[in-house]
Amino acid sequence: MNYEYIDLRINEGVALLFLNRPSKHNALNDQIRHELLNALESITNDEKIYAVILSGNGASFCAGGDIEAMAKRLDLPAGEVAIKGWKRHQEIQRVITLIHNMPKPVIAAVNGPAFGLGADLALACDFIIGSANALFCWSYIDRAVIPDGGGMYFLPRRVGMSLAKDLIFSGRRIKSEEAMEMGVIDRYSEPSDLLENAERWANTFRGTAKPAFMLSKCIVNKSLESSLEDIFAQSNMALGICLSSLEHRTSVENFLNK
Structure with a gap:
């Protein structure tokens, strides 16, 4: 454009x-x-x-x-x-x-x-x-x-x-x-x-895992208006997404292969 x-x-x-x-x-x-x-x-x-x-x-x-x-x-x-x-x-x-x-x-x-x-x-x-x-x-x-x-x-x-x-x-x-x-x-x-x-x-952000970054930013942006319980709840849902991501699997495998 x-x-x-x-x-x-x-x-x-x-x-x-x-x-x-x-x-x-x-x-x-x-x-x-x-x-x-x-x-x-x-x-x-x-x-x-x-x-x-x-x-x-x-x-x-x-x-x-x-x-x-x-x-x-x-x-x-x-x-x-x-x-x-x-x-x-x-x-x-x-x-x-x-x-x-x-x-x-x-x-x-x-x-x-x-x-x-x-x-x-x-x-x-x-x-x-x-x-x-x-x-x-x-x-x-x-x-x-x-x-x-x-x-x-x-x-x-x-x-x-x-x-x-x-x-x-x-x-x-x-x-x-x-x-x-x-x-x-x-x-x-x-x-x-x-x-x-x-x-x-x-x-410095090149190669940063996109799902982890996006979810972290979303939660941190709301953290000052949220209780600890709210942050834990949001983190639990976000972590489930991260654990199932290709980036997480690749990171763990690369670490073990070293």
């Missing part, structure tokens, strides 16, 4: 997915959201892809929502604003859910500013590697709106409740050093090495 605002490259099983609207700092308008959704669905269904890297072309990761598009939406008839906004947010949430539930590891390689929805896109990934140019800001409060990209769910789980409130309520910007200290990002990279380091990280 040809995209205008998405740059999708496949490199030996690693999908490199770039937001490609650099003149607008990769701000998300309707078209780029549609294309991102289609690209994520394609990656999800491609069995040859075992890891995903999400980044941005140009100087920015993602500036969040397109402010010019916001201004145009204010001119809609009053009776259309709410329902069209609801439909748009449903699509945003589908994008975030696809990233969060992707049955393969997703690494955000944050090359520059990640504001508002852009910051939430990074949080939805399993891991975040940030360059020295990375800059995070949950800037929703500056537009008199609330985070609609999962930030109020993901951010407290990364940094704790108090720091999450600080970042969401203030809309202040944090550079990569502070983001690393807080736990917003997991690894740091020099800008020139960012993609190389992200790909090196992605390659």
Whole structure:
């Protein structure tokens, strides 16, 4: 599929997915959201892809929502604003859910500013590697709106409740050093090495047993909302699937043959 605002490259099983609207700092308008959704669905269904890297072309990761598009939406008839906004947010949430539930590891390689929805896109990934140019800001409060990209769910789980409130309520910007200290990002990279380091990280998942990974991710994603008994119950069912998988049989046989 040809995209205008998405740059999708496949490199030996690693999908490199770039937001490609650099003149607008990769701000998300309707078209780029549609294309991102289609690209994520394609990656999800491609069995040859075992890891995903999400980044941005140009100087920015993602500036969040397109402010010019916001201004145009204010001119809609009053009776259309709410329902069209609801439909748009449903699509945003589908994008975030696809990233969060992707049955393969997703690494955000944050090359520059990640504001508002852009910051939430990074949080939805399993891991975040940030360059020295990375800059995070949950800037929703500056537009008199609330985070609609999962930030109020993901951010407290990364940094704790108090720091999450600080970042969401203030809309202040944090550079990569502070983001690393807080736990917003997991690894740091020099800008020139960012993609190389992200790909090196992605390659550590090459050969990972897919059933075990998918089931583990599904359970861990729900662990903070679940009791120990719930996790045991889910693990018991998942383990039954793993024990009957070809990957498990092959792993045991390879170990014994050594």
